[in-house]
Amino acid sequence: MEIRPIEMRDIEQFLNLLLTLEANSKDDLYEEQALNISNTESLLSSVLQNAKRQIFVAIEQERMMGYISLLGNHNEMTAHRANVSLGVLQTDQQNSIGRNLLNAAIHWAEGNRIHRLELSIRDDFEEEIELYTALGFKKEGERIDALFIDGEYRNEIYLYRLIN
Template sequence: MMTQKSSSTTSVARLLEGSRVYLRPIHVEDTELYYNTLFDQDVRRMTGTQRSFTKDQIGRYIESKGQDTSSLLLLIALQEDDRIIGDIALQDMDSLNRSANIRIAINEQENQGKGYGTEALVLMLDHGFGICNLHRIELNVYDFNERAIRCYEKIGFQREGAQRDALFYNHQYHDSILMSMLSSEYRVRYVEKAEN
């Protein structure tokens, strides 16, 4: 599971800092840590992960992310003890349309429902809208993931529709709900509020 403390964490740059979590780059040295999360049954279900991967495949994936200018994959760590509790990514960044997709995974139930994911999402949204100059950030969430849907709505994501029967998992079809946030909505909710 991805709640291990990395010995290299203290020497790794913290890209984005919150009060309870920080986001740091992922490195090839994190391959084992990242690989282990892919076998957590709850994480697999919530993310709709159906394939299995080898450590070599994960290592190559992490390496390729370092070269990919259209995505930013970061690990989520706790400020109090540097434990890695998940990951978050801006993906498919399109500079012409100023849009991207965001995804997040908080591993292990003991780390869920505590606001860590909310804080990590707001940090990444701030980076996406304020540094990457994005106008629209979207996400997909499966209809059975009610906790995540509530979190996204609380942050300010708007439902746009559903992709019916988009996921076949454990003998059942599930809808994928499309949600998005625009830079103007983020600005009103977070930037202007902080300025006043």
């Protein structure tokens, strides 16, 4: 398994990964923006041109199996933090891939003056929450009935991890 920063040559494979993750999810992961080559190219361009942003991909046998994005900014008050988004195909190695991607993100944060990683996650994603907490993320809070999925309200958990 290779974990590496995304490159422009990965556009089509990354888009296919995002489309597969969305198709296999009960959530509308990318409802704010249509998934297509143009939007994916714009996203990758903004990531590659911004030192406070990064996307790592997991490649196995030339197939993209997952990604982790870290989105920070240059605002003086919030430049020390990055929002984390993790997506991994459902396989027997899903937890291992997620762990490797998270470790790459933590290592990147250490070298890029990021002090805080943060994310939000559905409260019923128990395996994913366990993975995050195993790697040092802590629960910061919970938004009650913040999500409406399949006719039911769900809570949203906020997690963070401080980097040395």
